[in-house]
Amino acid sequence: MARVTQPARTASAKPQPSDKRSAILGAARDLVSRVGFRDAQMTGVAEAAGVALATLYRHFPSKAGLMVEVVAAVAQREVDAAAGLAMGDGTAADRLAASASLFASRALLGRKLAHALVAEPVEPDIEAARLKYRRKLARVFETIIEQGIRAREFPDQDVQASAACIVGSLFEGLVGPLALDNLSTDGERQAQARAIVAFCLRGVSGRVIDL
Structure with missing residues (x-):
């Protein structure tokens, strides 16, 4: 059987x-x-x-612990997206414009989340995580600026200060006032984003660069 x-x-x-x-x-x-x-x-x-x-x-x-990890995860995703363009082909000015513009466009697409990551009043632990986000993003721009200086595209400058100013311009000039602005149209917000990116490029390169 x-x-x-x-x-x-x-x-x-x-x-x-x-x-x-x-x-x-x-x-x-x-x-x-x-x-x-x-x-x-x-x-x-x-x-x-x-x-x-x-x-x-x-x-x-705790809620604060959970939100710190949310900030870390979202921030890393945004930094990776900007870094991908920063490490691509093209001149330093092209890559700086591309990475800053990508950050701006993604922020405007996810306006509520962008505002939360930048401007919403939060607990100290969450604010500390947001500051790490700013620093990581600044390092992406520092890399491009350093390369631009070595290639003689950009004048000598304080790389960390310039990168910090770019992050500040993007965060305060774009995300803070525009993320929750329901009085402006998408086209107006995109135009403002381009103006902010152009300002950043002008400050780093010392000349006007068409976007």
Whole structure:
């Protein structure tokens, strides 16, 4: 009599801790992009992520801790996008314009999230994470400026100061006043973004560069 082989038992597909953590972070980011940091509540994050509130708190014991990780994740994504263009082909001026313009256009597309990452009043821990974001973005621009100086495209200058001014112009000139400005049209906001990028290029290069 032939032996009947029982089918191997397969473990039920249970969400792994890393999957739950990713789902929570994604839900928190999406919620912040709609309502900002202040109004993003842990109960709403848990509901959107499909986890129990107790599970959320096991992964993130505090709202501030969760929001710090949201800032870190979103900031790294934006820095990577700018750095990708910064390390591409073309002159230093072209790459500086491309990376700054990309940051501006992405900020205007995700206006609520951009405002939260830059201008919304937040707790000290979240503000510290936002300052790290600014510094990482500044380093992208520092690299381009250094290359431009070596290639004699840009005059000698304080590289860190110039990069910090670019970040400040983008954050304060664009994201702060424009991200939540419902009185201007998309075309007007894009025109303002181009004007800010042109200002940054003029300051670094010492000449007017058409965009």
